[in-house]
Amino acid sequence: MTAPTERLPHLVIVEDDPAFGRTLRRSFERRDYEVLLCTSPGELAELLKTTQFQYAVVDLKLGTESGLTCVQMLHEADPDICIVVLTGFASIATAVEAIKLGAAHYLAKPANTDDIEEAFGKREGNAHVPVEGRKTSIKTVEWEYIHTTLAECNFNISEAARRLGMHRRTLARKLEKQQVK
Structure with missing residues (x-):
């Protein structure tokens, strides 16, 4: 695996589903990102020793490990990195923890490249989002x-x-x- 070049935006994808990871990687490469893919917090730790990233996409559940560990590692390595967490198990608790640890956004799967790129562009919160009461079942x-x-x-x-x-x-x-x- 080669290190990303300086001219393209650097993206790391941390995803344990090989098919989804490859698909996401190819899609971002077509959009002129330099992409590295890893499947666990251990692999990410090794990558972070030699490579800096501007963007990260992290799956919340990585086999038996938590993607929140990856969010924390990425944020500690570079507080300016834009991290988007993807999950098939969305909950308020994990969304709050991901944001506290440094994620910019939290998206429920299936999320596509357009959704993720849109999330990359929204680093700040929106105070004008309507606050509506909802009935909780x-x-x-x-x-x-x-x-x-x-x-x-x-x-x-x-x-x-x-x-x-x-x-x-x-x-x-x-x-x-x-x-x-």
Whole structure:
């Protein structure tokens, strides 16, 4: 793997799904980004020793590891990097943690290159976004509570199930059912 050249915007994609990672990489390369792809926090740590990036796309769940670790590493390496977190398991708790750790945006999958590039361009918040009350269903409250617990357990499903007082398979089924598509 070669280091990015100086003339193109540098982007790192941290994604454990090989097909999605390759697709995203090719799409950004067609838009004149110099892209490096890695699949874990360990691989990212090695890349950061030799390469600086202007942009990063990080999957929230990297196998058994948390993408939040990557967000933290990227932000510590360069506080000006624009980080977009992608997830199929969107929750308020993980969105808040990602932003606190240095992410600029948090997008639910499936997100395409247009969505991600748009997020790169929005580094500041928007005070004019309408504040609307929404009715919260019991399912939404349960979903957010589950994800808060998951985040507290660093996405360890067994530990989260224990804390929630449910069987691991039951929790896994709930997560599969509610996955954002």
